[in-house]
């Protein structure tokens with residue numbers, strides 16, 4: 548049951564980078580979800596409507612909405628969209644059946660970013676805690692309010708990550724990032740990019756090298772666009788150039804996002820992150836992960852248990868419409884890799900910085916939640 552996200556939303560005519568909203572819910576529980584179609588950027592800034600849960604699933608699967616926190620928010624609103632198809636006289640049994648169906652369906656969209664499952668579980672728990680005592684419309688309302696809360700909380704979380712992270716860097720520094728952990732990947736402002744935005748707002752003049760991030764070019768299409776729109780000195784490089792720029796002594800620090808962090812600090816992020824971390828270690832460059840605590844998965848003792856999404860071969864052989872490999876060549880296309888904790892200098896969270904990265908420091912920081 549896959550469907551393309553629907554209609555072009557008129558709101559986007561008014562959008563520019565200054566007032567973009569990665570995701571928007573208009574109206575009350577009966578309202579609707581719009582999101583920026585990130586597959587069109589940077590050529591077109593267009594918002595699309597998601598009138599049913601199938602279009603939300605498709606938008607997550609095809610990366611119209613992407614980045615771990617944004618996927619979590621989309622999934623939370625996806626539940627609200629999915630519940631709208633219940634008849635007005637639905638009883639508790641029908642509500643519970645539909646909720647389970649929608650949650651399981653959205654959970655099948657992408658496997659790696661734990662924020663997706665975290666958000667789905669949070670809404671499911673909200674519903675379950677009320678099943679015995681509240682009416683179906685009351686439970687549906689509480690679920691909707693919880694989705695909005697996840698969305699709103701993420702804005703504050705990103706600002707705090709920026710605030711703590713920017714203190715690590717100085718005026719004149721040149722930093723490097725991989726993939727896109729910006730405003731587009733969150734409710735607003737980002738995680739890794741929040742550090743750069745906050746440093747700039749604190750009056751520090753920084754330069755950011757953005758890895759283009761093969762095969763889907765989130766670095767070139769999204770990160771370079773966001774940094775430039777915010778007036779940050781930006782240099783786009785191919786992924787394979789990171790070693791050279793570090794050897795040349797151009798880079799003072801690396802900051803990346805995360806899709807799932809195991810209890811010992813092993814971190815899954817966009818494919819290529821592990822290589823950047825190895826390079827940073829070799830060249831003595833500090834390497835930071837910036838992520839909200841919802842990205843930690845304490846059920847996994849280390850990164851070996853993190854499920855890694857494999858995507859279609861065509862993303863490599865036919866990137867952006869042109870065939871660039873022989874027909875029928877075998878392809879391996881993991882979308883994420885796992886960086887071992889020992890390569891991390893620190894993890895920047897909304898509660899502060901975890902350093903050195905180890906199980907006990909992670910537990911201490913997460914006890915603030």
Ligand code: MRU
Nearest residue numbers: 613614615726728732804805817
């Ligand atoms: O496949 P994507 O574009 O969803 O991958 C995104 C990343 O790897 C991000 O770095 C991560 O989700 C953190 S976003 C704040």
